[in-house]
Amino acid sequence: MTIRTHENSAxxxxxxxxxxxxxxxxxxxxxxxxxxxxxxxxxxxxxxxMASDLAAEYGAWLTAMPENLANGALAEELETAISQLDEAAAILEAIEPPRIRR
Known part of the structure; x- marks a missing residue:
């Protein structure tokens, strides 16, 4: 048997x-x-x-590097990264996206 909780549907x-x-x-x-x-x-x-800023940070890191590390592999990798970031920044600045005329 069902227990009714309300008197009616209303x-x-x-x-x-x-x-x-x-x-x-x-x-x-x-x-x-x-x-x-x-x-x-x-x-x-x-x-x-951002690429230019990162290249500048890497350049500051390279110039602040002690002499015993300045001729090592890390310095060469930093120089490579700096040149690649400079190239990337130049490529990005040269991009002229199409303008949408509305």
Whole structure:
């Protein structure tokens, strides 16, 4: 035998509406929005700046290196990395992305 918790269907519906209304008191969670994207040309220039900055950091590391390490393999790798980063920055700065006309 089923135990009735409400006297009739109207009481059951009222209890349901009250229960749902209680849950709606808090605002629904807002969906997370992706941060606005910057334009492609600006992102390309940012990459070029990052490559230049990294090359400058590596250059500072190379000049601050003690003499006993300045002639070693690490110094050669740093020089190679610096030249490659400079080339990458030059390539990125030379890119002219297509402009969209609206």
């Amino acid at each position: 009481a059951r519906q009222k209890a349901y509406r009250d229960r749902v209304r209680g849950q709606r008191d808090s605002p629904p969670p807002q969906p997370k929005r992706a941060p606005p994207r910057t334009a492609r040309p600006a992102r390309i220039l940012a990459l070029a700046r």
